[in-house]
Each structure stands twice: as C-alpha cells, then as structure tokens.
Amino acid sequence: MVYFMLFQYLFVLLWVGFLMLMLYFLLLFFFNIGSFSFYKKIQKMYKWGILSIFFMSFFSLVFGGFVNYVLFQETRLWLMNSPLLHMDTGSMVFFSFALFVSWSIMNFGVDYMSDEKGVGYFLGYLILFLFFMFFLVFSGSFMVLFIGWEGVGLLSFLLISWWGYRMEAVSGSMQAVIYNRVGDAGLLLFLVMYLILGNSLFLGESLVMSVLFFLFVLGVLAKSSQFLFHPWLPNAMEGPTPVSSLLHSSTMVVAGVYLLMRCMSMFSISFMVFVVGLLSCVLGGVFGFSQFDFKKVVAYSTTSQLGFMMMMLGLGFTGYCMLYMMAHAFFKAMIFMMSGVVIHMAGGAQDFRGMNTMILLNNLMSFLYVMGALVMMGLPFLSAFWIKDLVLEETNFSYLGMTFWFFFGIAIVLTSLYSMRLYFGLFEAFIFNQKKLMMGKSLVNFYSYIRLFLGSVGVGLLFFMYYGPMGHILMTSGTKMFGLIVLVLGVLVSFFLIKFSGFGFYKLGYLLYYNPLAHKFSGGFFYKISEYTILLDFIFMEYFFSGGIFYTRGVVSSMRVFLFFLFIFLMLSTL
Template sequence: MNKYSICFIIFFFLFLFSGLNFLFLIYFLMNNLVFFLEWEIISFNSMVITMSILLDWMSLLFMMFVSLISSVVIYYSKSYMSSEMNLFRFIYLVFLFVVSMILLIISPNIISILLGWDGLGLVSYCLVIYYQNLKSYNAGMLTALSNRIGDVLILMVICWIMNYGSWNYIFYLNFMNNDFSMKMVGMLIIMAAMTKSAQIPFSSWLPAAMAAPTPVSALVHSSTLVTAGVYLLIRFNMLLVNMFFFKILLLLSMLTMFMAGISANYEFDLKKIIALSTLSQLGLMMSILSMGMPDLAFFHLLTHAMFKALLFMCAGVIIHMMNDMQDIRYMGGISLYVPLTCLCMNISNMALCGIPFLAGFYSKDLILELVSFSNLNLMVFLLYYISTGLTMFYSLRLYMYLMVNDFNLLSIYNLYDEDYTMLKSMIVLLFMSIISGSFLSWMIFYYPYMIYLPFNMKMMVIYVIIIGAFMGYLISNMNIFSVNKFIMSYNLSMFLCMMWFMPNLSTYGLSYNILNFSQGLMKNIDLGWSEVYSGLGLFNMVKSYSIIYNIYQLNNFKIYLFSFVLWMMIFFIMLLLF
C-alpha cells in the first residue's frame, strides 16, 4: 500500500464517520435522547473498572465537526506533505491525535478523560517536533511542559473525586455546588483547562506550537488540542457557577483576548498571526463561559473551528507558493496568482471578524449583545469591544500585506497556481464557513434570541469593525517603526510585541529555572548524598568488608599471629591503665 492510498483510506473513513455522526445527531435531537453506555472491564471485590461513553447532542455534534475537519486536513496533507519521506508516520500521528480528541469528547469518566487529555499532549509533542531542528525541539518542550501542568491537575481531580466513590463525574454535577470538595475539583478543572486552552499565564506555548507542519496547525488550532480545555469546562459548567475563581477566569481570559489582539498587530510571521487570532478567540470562548453561557461558548467553538482550519490551509498554500517564506513583508499582490486561495482566505478572515451572515457573525454578534445585557463593569465591556476591533485591525493589516501591497520577494520567482487537491479540501471548509453559523444557530438554540438594545448599542459591533478596519488600513501603509516613534517608546512596543514578555518568562524564567533546579537536585541528591548513603555507599561498604573477610578466609598464619599480638598489647595496656 503506497503512502497516498493510506491518506485516502483514512480521509474516507473519517468523512464517513462525520456523516454518520450527523445522522445520529439529527435522530438524537428530534427524539431528545441521551445514551450512557458502560462496559465493565474488571470487577475485583468492591473495586470496579469500567469504560463509559456518553452520547448526547453535544458530543455527537462536536465529534462530527472534529472528524470532518480532520478528514479534510488529511486529504490536504496528501498534497502538502507529498515530498515528505515519512508520510505514513505523519498520517498515523494525526489519526492518533483525532482518536485522542474523540476519546476526550465522549468520556463522562474522569479516568478516560485523562487518557484522551494525555494522548493529546503526547501526540502534539510528537507533531510539534516533526521537523527535527533546534527551534522545533524547543517549541515541543515548551508545549509538553505547559500541558504537563494540566495533566497533573487532572490527576489531582481523580484523587479528589474518589470521595464520591466513582469517577463518573456526570452523575454528581447537580449537587456539586454545595460541597467544598467539589469546589476544589472545580478550581483544579479550571486551572487544567487554562493550561490546555493557553490562557494567561500559560499562553506562550500556543504561538510556539507553530513549528509543526501547517496541516497540524490547522487541526490543533481549530477543533482539537486548544478546544479541549473549553470543552471540559462546558461539560463541568454546572459546577462552576457562582465561584470566586470563575471571576478570576473572566479577568484572565479577557486579558488573553486583549493581549493576543495587540500582539498579532506587531507580528510579521503569517502563521503566528493566525495563531494569535486563535488565542484571542479562545479568550472570547473562556470569558463567555465564565459568564455562565456554555451553549454560546460551544456555538462559537464550532463556528470558529471551521473558518480557522480554512485560514491555516490558505496560509499553507501561500507558504508553499512563496518557497517556504512566512514573513508577510515579502508578500503582496498574491491575489493575481492564487485567486481561489485568496478568495477562501478573505472569506475565512471575514468570518473571523464577524462580517454579517458568515459563520463567525452568528456566534460573535450574539455574544457581544449578551455582554451588553450583562451587569458586569465597564472594563469588561470595553475589553470585549476593543478586542473585537483588534480582530478587524490585524485581519485587514494581513489582507493589505498579502493581497494589496507590492510583491516584495527579493529574487525573481515563479509563482504557481493552486494545487487541486488542496483546493478541493479548502472548498469543503469554505462552504461550511459560510453556512455553519446559521444552521448551528437553528440546531443548538430551541428558540430564537430576540435582543432589544438602543440603536447605538446594537450598532456597536459595526462601529468597532469599521474603526478596526480603518486603523488596520492606516497601519499597513506605514512603517511600524515610524508609528512607534510617534505613539510609544521602543520598550513599550517591545513589551506589546513580545506577548507581554510571556514567552521569556515561561521559557527562561519558569521552564529553564525549573529544569536547572531539577538538574541540581539530581546531581546533589540522586547522584550525591542519596548515592553515598544508599546505593554506592552500601556497595563500597559491603565491598570493603568482603575484601577483609576474604583475607581472613585465606587462613593466612601471619594475619592470625598479628591479630593475636595486637589483642595481647591492647590487653596489657588496659591492665596497666586500670
């Protein structure tokens, strides 16, 4: 079996699985069904180990989206990774990644959630270091260490939830609010979700994970790894109402959204700009979740998955065309050479910005209008709308750099047209980016939201979009350094550009120091005192005693004579002293 046929088989299997999930979803929604399946693996005395599966409209809908996006990404990889020697390895890793995510989605049991959670972390490490160079290894280590924190917190949740006698958390959600131990579980779940979904202070791994191949980025940043934390909190949402820690989550997620929006305007790496936009949207999902609206968070998670995967695929085609160049300052006028890719990219960008009647509009507009209704303070209100404006800001800046400005690649270069394999997979997601918002809003919400606001409040989204677009247009026509000269100092612009110094803090401040500290512990304790007093020390003592006993066992007369004389001398000295 050649490498292209395995691509097609896995693509076909996942696409078929997505279709089956859609049919089951319609059946479950029409009959209002929830299936809880439990398979008893082993029963020993009072201990029972079971495998549980929860099938309801939410898990089926999410599985449908994950399998659809992953099938399209694998079909796209057939062309994108065609020159790759180890395409088998790549496809199997991506498939393993999808299986881990599906295990996480259908699990009502915290043990099987850990299996999926840990599988995502492990496979993502393998995919980030796929291109074997120093930058990829550093990025992979940062990703793995950040995700390990979440794994440890999930293990602590497993210990805490044993108070209830079972790991099926789904049964305890209704009465969890009144119990201190369950508040503890809630706090640990929130922190674990923050590590996986890259909220402040764990944000630095997400742009670093761009070292992975572009199809992996399309999968990771749309529907799998980064959404795992959001999905877990949606499942635990009953537990998380009226908690003080939830208000802290609201603050941190809004700061994440704001920080990612600003950093994206300073970035020149095409993939990192899209990664920072993912970070901004994750902040939006987390913040609306912390305001007690899990359905809206789930709605935005699904619509975002479609246009973000499409955006990464378009970026992959452009990077290929530019001879693996990712710096947007070298690009410009590419709409003349790859018109269909640019069409897909523009529509996905517009969906990201919330342009009316595309996928992102239905979820984003609803979220912002419900925020206008909420009784939260002015800071929350301003951060929401400023972050929405910043989304338009960096999207239009990207559009100007890629498609309007002059082509700046320094050498004479032959630009080729699109690859049809990539185009077919992109057109599937293009279709979904246009229609998914409307059909999900009919499917998820049983009744339409009718939101009445004053005219200016209702038009606030349009206002910030227009202001953001105008600012993006201005900035893209100026040199960024000349803007900084007039607006802010070099140090402040460096602070904003470097994600508030978070990569430096997590890499050099946290990971580097922790690794150095653990190396010191290993040298001083494992290879030092512990070795002297246990392993090596015991070995040396037994060795010296055995040498002495060996000499005695040789029955050497001189030794016995010497020891006899020695003992007699000691005896006479004792007699003289006493």
C-alpha cells in the same frame, strides 16, 4: 402506534449501521497502522479511509439529533456516570464537526506532505490523534477522559516535532509539553481528590473545593493556551501545516474549552473563567498585532478567539460557545492551510515583511483569506456574526454589560487590526511599494478549501436550526450597530496606518517591546546604575570572597599571634 414502531425499528437499524461504521473505522485505523511503509503503493487506501471519516462525521451529525431523546439522557453531572463512554447531542455534534474538518485537513495533508519521507507514519499519527480525541469527547468518567487527554498531548508532541532536524520544531514541541504538563498535573490532582471524595466533592463550598476547582481550571487553561499558558501555542507553529490546522483549530486547543463547557454546571467558577477569558482575548489580540511571523499571528488569533469562548462560558452561554467553536474550526483551519501554502510559495519564509507579495495568478487565495478574516471579525450575516450579535444582546442589561461591551469592542478592533495588517502585508504592496510573484504551487487540493469556506460561512444557519426563532430584545440603533462600528473602525485604522505611515505597523509593534522615548531618558540612568553595581560587585566579590578571604585569613592569624603574645606578657607582668 404502527408509525411509532416503524420509527423504533428504523432507529435500531440506524444504530446498528452506526456501530458497523464505527467498527469499519477502527479496522481501517489498525490497517493503516500496519501499512505505514507501503504508503506509496496504497495511496488510494488512505484516500478512501479519509473519505470514510467524512461519512462517519455526516452520519454522526444526523444521528446526534436523536441520541439525546431516544437512547441516552443528558444529566447535569456530566462525567459522573458509570459508563466508560457517554454519547449525547453535544458530544456527537462536536465530534462530527471535528471529523468533517479533519477530512479536509487530511486530504490537504496527503498532497502537502507527498514529498516527505515517512508520510505514512505522519498520517497514522493523525489518525491516532483522532482516536484519542474520540475518548476525550465521548468519555463517561474522568478516568477515560484522562486517557484521551494524555494521548492527545503525547501525539501533539510527536506531530509538532515531526521535522526533528529543525531545532525550532523540537523546542516548540518541548515547550508545548512542559506547559501542558503543568495543567495536566493540576488536573491529575483534581482526579485524585475526586477518587478520594467522590461526588461529595461537589457539595457545599469551602477553601479546599476552591483550590480543587482551581486545579481543574488550570488543566483547561494550559490545554487551551490561555492567559499565562499562551506562549506554547505560537512556538508550536514550527510543526507541519496539517498539524497546525488540525491540532490548533478544532481539536486539541478547543479540548479544554469543550471540557469546561461540559462541566461548567458542576462548578461555581463563572467569574474566574470570565476574567481569564477576557485577559486572553485582549492580550492575544495585542500579541498577534505585534508579531511579524505569519503563523504566529494566526496562532495568537487562536488564543484570542479561545479567550472569547471562555468569556461566553463565564457568562453562561454554553450553547453559543459550542456554535462558535464550530465556526472557529472551519475558518481557522482554512487560514492555517492557506498559511502553509503561502510559506511554501515564499521559499520557506514566514516573516511577511519580506514577502509583500501580490499573488497575481491566484486571487482565490486572497479571497479565501479575506473571507476567513471577515468571518472571524464578525461581519454581518456571516457565521460568527449571529453568535457575537446575540451575545451582545444578551449582555446588554446584565451586571457585566458595559464591562463586556468595552473589552469586546477592544477585541474586535484588535482582530480587525492584525487581520487586515496581515492581508496588506501579504497580498498588497503597501509597505515597501513592491510586488513579487511567488513561485510554487497554488492552492493544494482546491476542494478542501471550498468545503471549509462553505462551512465557515454557512454554519450560522445551524444556529437558527438549533435555536429556532429568536425573541425580541429592545435595543437602540446605536447599541445594535456597535459591533459593526468597531469592526469598520479597526479596518480603517489598519488601512490608514499601513497606507500612509510606511513602517507604521512595524513601529507600533516594536513599541510593545522597546519604547525609544522612554529609553532615551531612562537608558543613561540605568546604565550608570549598572556600572556602579558592577563596580561594587567586583570590589565586594574580589576583595571579600577571593583575595579578601585570603587577606582576612592572614589578618586573623596575625591578630591571633598578637593576642597570644599579649596574653603571655600580661601573665608575666602579674607575676
């Protein structure tokens, strides 16, 4: 009894300390906003503030293990509770990992944007973005959720269009806003119906509820750049690299998946989510395979990985989805940060066909990229492997088992193809048989990369800490080795294509948009059709609608005069 009371007092002290740390973070946030113009004089204040984000993330991660059992209680109908803010294990763990990644990204951003004007405003926007992300993650009602949802969208527009003198950045930010507006409109209609119907909205099944659930999923798909909404994410890569690293790895794009994960038990839309995730996973890999822009390849890989998370949600693996989301945040942020450094060292060029570089003085960069790509592909004993392997085991005897395995194999092959294609194009001189030494800085803020690397490799240990010992699942050796086999197959195919076919990847990527064999036979046919169409359009429009109308008017007038005189003649003849 005494130990239990001591534990309670200790927990209360931890809770008070957590609230004080939150207050400190908010005060620091407002202090940062009030001191944008003094950034050059108070750089240390920003670095201490960024360090406080780390301590907050560490404390919230430790505290998140107790919050579900002691103070708060998770309910099935998440977001149906009366409090404005709702904290449980899932939200605390998610936000703690987001803050940990943000700590590394903002440390990177301080050095990366040091030569830019108004960098204080830039970091302030990033902190304000995290502030709205806090409301989105810890929202206890749909109204608070929508505030965070809209705030994240607004700040994403400001951050992506930070370089306003570049038309590509402005158009990319506008495209992101337009695509997200469609999803936000669907989510807003869902909220209006929720206010009208209340909790009865989730009782029973009807066509109206199916439409409303579709509107909810529409908002999720637009925010997470899924199928039919995927074009905005690659174009948003025109913003600064810290923006791409933060928004498109662990915060904004995963917000839709996170919301769907928390609300999945309310809706009967598992099959719809699975199909959309499957299409996004495969098509994201195909589009990434056919791109030549470094950052767009990474962006389409994000769409593909988010599609895999949606597939896991459709199959009911919400816990696995959360863990994969954490691993994805680490390795994708590391790859995005590295892409910005490579682009700077290449003089601003983003087309890796013109780079073909062998970075002789910085082998660590190629090592980090290879490790991030291997984690993403699911190499055994790295973080993503534990989750992907367990999903394969769980789906081995399900009704979607063979379908999932087939498309999962395609997704892994495509992931291996575009990852190794990018590696061989950047760090090896296989395509053009030349080597160039890029000029500029090497890795900016070395420790930021190391933290993300250790997180991307070691977050799999959290899997066993969270789930404990696994049960025994009977599988044959062939099915157990399926993931490794398709991974090695993708790596070998990419190596042989780019090693022995020269422009092989260029041709294959080009075929996705223009097929010379098909156009050789169909080009002349369609050319003749277009000629005849233009001729007919010219005759029709020119004769009947310009000069033709004038001519027709004259003919009609002449006929009218002729008929008038004919009528007079007939009248006179009858007399």
